[in-house]
Amino acid sequence: MVRGKTEMKRIENDTSRQVTFSKRRNGLLKKAFELSVLCEAEVALIIFSPTGKLSEFSSSRCFSINKTVERYQRKVKDLSLSIKGIQQNRQHLKEGSSSSMAKKIEQLEVSKRKLLGDDLDTCSIEELRELENQLERSLNKIRARKCCGEEQEWRYLSKEKDVPVLKEMRDDVETELVIGPPERVRRMP
Incomplete structure (x- = not known):
């Protein structure tokens, strides 16, 4: 029997919705367990049902789900601090580079004017x-x-057969200068 593709929308029937929730929750818990065993990953899963019932899973035997959540919060805090630092550095570099870019542009403009023969009085x-x-x-x-x-x-x-070579294309045509009578060319009968 082939299953059809499930349309992603809210299930209107309360009983069907509850059955689907239970089956999918169990499947999700199983997948979390498999991920933790196969990959030695620390996994924490928190699920609240529509009625407010809590389901949780923690892969770590030594730690509870609270320890995993605390570890997550520390990582998020560290990450947000590093992102703030990166943003501050980026802003500082942007401000510094814009002023140095303005100086470079001005230097290039002065150099261009001099190459064109303008503003030579100060040189x-x-x-x-x-x-x-x-x-x-x-x-x-x-x-x-x-x-x-x-x-x-x-x-x-x-190289073109039908196009004659234009002599005036090259200014530096090499010619051989011979002083004296022209050589006689023997012609064969």
Whole structure:
């Protein structure tokens, strides 16, 4: 016989509700016992019936359910204290990091303005030299990347059969310079 899926709603019939409560309570107590034996877990189970009757289970023979509940309360208290500490640390870090982030943003803005040639009046000669060197390094990287891109494009176009290679794509075309009369080429008949 196959059981149907039970719809999760309040059982309206008082007798059926009480029978279901008793069966499920016993099943729950059995599962709690099995969990404590199989996994050596400390299990405490407290159940109040609709009429207010208490059912309890404690896996620990040495301790009563009260000891398990006290242990639970200590853990919850410790956990709440550690959560409070974490939240306070997070808030402190947030406040500290927001001010340091604001400083970093301001420094980046000043640096950007200087790279664009603005606000150079306050710079010393050494700062101007460093700025010039930085711009030269950047320009060299840009030119190298541009050259690499043009070279890749040139190679791509030279592989295409129907597309003629454009000589003006490369500024630095290497040619061989020969001084003197041109060599005679023998042609085979």
